[in-house]
Amino acid sequence: MEETTSLNQNGGQMGPQTTQTAANNKQNEEPQQKNHYSIPGILHFIQHEWARFELERSQWEVDRAELQARIAFLQGERKGQENLKNDLVRRIKMLEYALKQERAKFHKLKYGTELQQGDMKPPVFDESSDSQLDQDQSYVAVTNSTWKQGRQLLRQYLQEIGYTDRIVDVRSTRVRALLGLNNNNADQEENLNGGPVNGNESNKRVSESQGRRTPAKKSQPNSLTEAMMLDTEAAVIANLSFLSNTDVDMDDDEDMSDDGDLDPNVEMEDEVKQGKKEGEDVDALALEVFNELNRLSETEKKQEIKNVVPPEWDKITSQGPKRALGFGDEDNIDATLGLGELAQLTVNNDAENTYDLASSKESFRKTWNAKYTLRSHFDGVRALAFHPTEPVLITASEDHTLKLWNLQKTVPAKKSASLDVEPLYTFRSHTSPVLSLAISGTGEHCYSGDLDGVISCWNVPNSNIDPYDLFEPDVLNINLCGHSDAVWCLSVLYSKQLLVSSSADGTVKLWSPHSKVQLLNTFSSEQDGIPSSVDFVRDEPNRVVASFASSNCVIFDTETSKPVLRLESTSQDGVNLNAKKIYKIVCHPTLPLTITAHEDRHIRFWDNNSGKMVHSMVAHLDAVTSLAVDPNGLYLLSGSHDCSIRLWHLDNKTCVQEITAHRKKFDESILDVAFHPSRPYIASAGADGLAKVFV
Amino acid sequence: MKMADGTTILRRNRPGTKGKDFCRWPDEPFEEMDSTLAVQQYIQQLIRKDPANIELILRIPENHDEGVWKYEHLRQFCMELNGLAVRLQGECHPETCSQMTATEQWIFLCAAHKTPKECPAIDYTRHTLDGAACLLNSNKYFPSRVSIRESSVSKLGSVCRRVYRIFSHAYFHHRQIFDEFENETFLCKRFTQFVTKYNLMFKDNLIVPILDEDAAPGESEA
Ligand SMILES: [Zn+2]
Numbered sequence: 001m002e003e004t005t006s007l008n009q010n011g012g013q014m015g016p017q018t019t020q021t022a023a024n025n026k027q028n029e030e031p032q033q034k035n036h037y038s039i040p041g042i043l044h045f046i047q048h049e050w051a052r053f054e055l056e057r058s059q060w061e062v063d064r065a066e067l068q069a070r071i072a073f074l075q076g077e078r079k080g081q082e083n084l085k086n087d088l089v090r091r092i093k094m095l096e097y098a099l100k101q102e103r104a105k106f107h108k109l110k111y112g113t114e115l116q117q118g119d120m121k122p123p124v125f126d127e128s129s130d131s132q133l134d135q136d137q138s139y140v141a142v143t144n145s146t147w148k149q150g151r152q153l154l155r156q157y158l159q160e161i162g163y164t165d166r167i168v169d170v171r172s173t174r175v176r177a178l179l180g181l182n183n184n185n186a187d188q189e190e191n192l193n194g195g196p197v198n199g200n201e202s203n204k205r206v207s208e209s210q211g212r213r214t215p216a217k218k219s220q221p222n223s224l225t226e227a228m229m230l231d232t233e234a235a236v237i238a239n240l241s242f243l244s245n246t247d248v249d250m251d252d253d254e255d256m257s258d259d260g261d262l263d264p265n266v267e268m269e270d271e272v273k274q275g276k277k278e279g280e281d282v283d284a285l286a287l288e289v290f291n292e293l294n295r296l297s298e299t300e301k302k303q304e305i306k307n308v309v310p311p312e313w314d315k316i317t318s319q320g321p322k323r324a325l326g327f328g329d330e331d332n333i334d335a336t337l338g339l340g341e342l343a344q345l346t347v348n349n350d351a352e353n354t355y356d357l358a359s360s361k362e363s364f365r366k367t368w369n370a371k372y373t374l375r376s377h378f379d380g381v382r383a384l385a386f387h388p389t390e391p392v393l394i395t396a397s398e399d400h401t402l403k404l405w406n407l408q409k410t411v412p413a414k415k416s417a418s419l420d421v422e423p424l425y426t427f428r429s430h431t432s433p434v435l436s437l438a439i440s441g442t443g444e445h446c447y448s449g450d451l452d453g454v455i456s457c458w459n460v461p462n463s464n465i466d467p468y469d470l471f472e473p474d475v476l477n478i479n480l481c482g483h484s485d486a487v488w489c490l491s492v493l494y495s496k497q498l499l500v501s502s503s504a505d506g507t508v509k510l511w512s513p514h515s516k517v518q519l520l521n522t523f524s525s526e527q528d529g530i531p532s533s534v535d536f537v538r539d540e541p542n543r544v545v546a547s548f549a550s551s552n553c554v555i556f557d558t559e560t561s562k563p564v565l566r567l568e569s570t571s572q573d574g575v576n577l578n579a580k581k582i583y584k585i586v587c588h589p590t591l592p593l594t595i596t597a598h599e600d601r602h603i604r605f606w607d608n609n610s611g612k613m614v615h616s617m618v619a620h621l622d623a624v625t626s627l628a629v630d631p632n633g634l635y636l637l638s639g640s641h642d643c644s645i646r647l648w649h650l651d652n653k654t655c656v657q658e659i660t661a662h663r664k665k666f667d668e669s670i671l672d673v674a675f676h677p678s679r680p681y682i683a684s685a686g687a688d689g690l691a692k693v694f695v
Numbered sequence: 696m697k698m699a700d701g702t703t704i705l706r707r708n709r710p711g712t713k714g715k716d717f718c719r720w721p722d723e724p725f726e727e728m729d730s731t732l733a734v735q736q737y738i739q740q741l742i743r744k745d746p747a748n749i750e751l752i753l754r755i756p757e758n759h760d761e762g763v764w765k766y767e768h769l770r771q772f773c774m775e776l777n778g779l780a781v782r783l784q785g786e787c788h789p790e791t792c793s794q795m796t797a798t799e800q801w802i803f804l805c806a807a808h809k810t811p812k813e814c815p816a817i818d819y820t821r822h823t824l825d826g827a828a829c830l831l832n833s834n835k836y837f838p839s840r841v842s843i844r845e846s847s848v849s850k851l852g853s854v855c856r857r858v859y860r861i862f863s864h865a866y867f868h869h870r871q872i873f874d875e876f877e878n879e880t881f882l883c884k885r886f887t888q889f890v891t892k893y894n895l896m897f898k899d900n901l902i903v904p905i906l907d908e909d910a911a912p913g914e915s916e917a
């Protein structure tokens with residue numbers, strides 16, 4: 001400041017004392033200095049300039065921040081659009097697939113034969129519209145460019161679906177879903193214009209989506225169908241054209257934050273639904289508190305209550321709106337109100353990649369799609385087995401438990417389109433990882449073997465029990481004692497109620513679990529070492545076949561317990577015997593054929609009569625860990641540490657389908673696979689703690 | 696992973712592996728674990744090595760996501776609590792323990808039912824563990840084991856609070872079982888240090904005096 005005041009005065013008047021000396025010196029050294037350039041003047045100028053630069057700098061910084069925000073915003077927008085696109089593509093796929101199914105159903109009803117979806121030819125279809133449709137379909141699949149074509153296709157799809165009552169449902173859900181997106185956009189625009197803040201938004205959506213729902217009552221007359229179809233179509237098209245529009249000025253960043261808002265709603269709704277999880281616990285705790293109050297009234301205790309209550313009440317108060325908000329979520333509506341089969345299809349999206357429209361070589365080939373993911377184990381699932389008749393399976397895990405699942409008791413899918421199955425019962429009695437599992441031919445019992453060598457026999461609880469029933473100690477029937485080390489494989493013979501086990505103690509044992517004398521026989525092969533897996537020779541029920549550490553297999557007679565035949569691995573094919581370790585051995589249900597899964601990625605086939613290897617093939621990219629043959633003996637299912645399961649034609653040993661199913665834990669991935677003995681289910685168990693069921 | 700001599704270590708339990716050799720493979724450094732289950736692998740590896748080294752087991756690897764770390768630890772706790780539940784099944788019967796209690800102060804109502812029930816202690820134990828398994832595996836709350844939403848992390852506290860009652864019931868009513876189990880697993884001690892370290896429970900609720908010897912004064916009288 002002082003410099004400022006001395007701006008136009010000569011240097012005689014000095015600034016602050018601190019600068020005085022220096023300034024004096026300078027003055028003395030440069031006496032001829034011109035008047036205009038007084039020291040304070042220079043200082044002032046410099047300061048002035050500095051302030052100006054500072055200002056500019058801060059302005060730049062503001063600009064920079066703005067630009068960065070803009071970048072983030074644009075990136076968000078892009079991401080949002082991508083999500084939207086993926087979602088729409090997914091929905092289109094769903095529709096396509098559903099349509100195909102409808103078509104197949106229709107065709108089957110009309111002609112009584114299966115429809116060959118991949119190569120539909122005019123000879124089969126006399127309706128010209130169908131063949132035309134087919135062409136359209138391929139056209140879209142290939143180019144996907146003109147919306148006009150898409151419009152036509154969509155109309156046909158909608159018409160085809162529209163012949164059933166479902167149009168109403170589909171229409172309502174689809175329109176709502178699609179318009180739901182539009183609603184979002186509207187909201188976002190309002191947001192941009194400084195409209196309502198997030199809090200109001202959701203409520204608004206509730207009313208909006210409810211509003212949309214009203215016209216879509218099921219009771220609407222058929223005459224409206226066509227109009228509705230056009231309506232739907234328009235809505236779909238609107239969305240699609242919105243997609244194609246590169247110049248959208250929708251604020252997708254908002255969209256994302258909007259998603260973020262939605263999520264908790266879903267979650268909260270979930271919370272309400274799961275009642276027992278949180279909501280009830282609150283009640284429970286409140287009750288605890290009240291009990292407490294009644295019984296003890298010391299101030300100390302009250303203190304305690306005070307401490308406990310606040311966080312819990314938070315939950316209670318936030319509970320009310322949750323219920324309401326859940327309704328506004330499009331996905332929820334999708335799931336609950338009507339896509340029906342379609343809703344389930346969403347689950348399949350991952351696997352849908354394998355659903356190859358063009359490559360159906362055989363008419364009867366079934367393509368398996370992931371339908372249920374069974375999540376409840378805390379560690380790798382080592383084994384699984386299906387009930388002989390019911391849609392029920394049991395899983396056995398390294399977390400020391402077994403769990404019972406009823407695939408028809410899916411948790412009412414309020415929360416999302418995915419099908420969640422919760423376990424009905426948890427079997428607890430093992431005190432070490434459970435490694436092996438088998439279910440009896442009646443489905444009444446199951447047997448599980450653990451790392452300590454214990455085999456437990458269980459009475460399988462009714463598959464309709466309440467998961468939170470009271471404990472029934474008689475679920476655990478008996479333990480079969482005899483093995484002194486890990487029981488790695490169990491197999492049952494339905495017809496005779498027999499069980500065979502293989503253990504790391506070096507023996508294979510044959511059990512009759514429900515008779516007085518349980519242990520019938522013990523088999524071992526000194527020269528071959530520890531057995532790794534065992535199975536009954538299905539076409540000769542008085543024989544069992546076991547694989548050993550030596551990579552050889554031995555067929556034993558169950559009466560004499562003597563080896564009958566050896567299936568010898570030779571090292572001719574240049575592989576070290578040690579690397580050919582056998583993970584799993586299974587026998588064909590009707591043929592004298594034994595199949596083995598090997599560490600060296602091979603599956604090998606053996607003739608039970610000659611003992612010779614009849615076929616050998618590289619089946620996976622990593623060790624083959626598990627095998628299952630379908631009840632008719634036509635297909636073989638294999639699982640591998642390469643994370644995939646593969647389905648094979650036993651006829652020609654060709655791979656029919658591959659599904660990537662599980663993640664790795666250490667170097668393990670898939671640990672077991674199974675066919676349902678009487679229903680179209682297959683399943684895989686993984687080191688990632690999940691089991692998956694495919695339909 | 697390749698060893699120096701070129702052989703590959705495959706960390707697998709092949710069928711036929713003896714019980715004593717189960718999971719007995721060379722440790723894998725956490726940085727080299729590339730699986731999505733790396734944290735679980737790492738925690739289990741530490742526990743297998745020395746279950747008593749709680750400090751090491753609970754020491755979060757550098758720069759690691761704390762939510763995932765807490766989540767995976769809690770999974771491991773619930774899994775190991777199965778062991779305590781199995782032991783309790785043999786001794787804790789509805790006739791003797793008709794309610795879930797620890798000290799006489801509290802009766803815990805089982806939150807697993809449509810309306811909270813006064814389940815017998817053994818059922819409370821089972822239901823709580825089953826409920827925790829469902830929650831911790833819920834696709835909604837914990838869709839990923841690599842990153843965990845903040846809103847879901849907040850669920851962990853209530854799971855901790857509920858499963859802790861299993862420890863306290865065992866401690867106050869089945870002391871022998873508790874002691875045997877604890878001597879083997881150090882689970883209650885680890886759990887107590889875990890919830891204390893990450894502030895997942897009120898100190899007042901930690902009623903099993905497990906940290907007496909090394910707790911700071913004032914912590915133990917609860
Ligand atoms: Zn008890």
Ligand SMILES: [Zn+2]
Nearest residue numbers: 805807814822
């Ligand atoms: Zn209960």
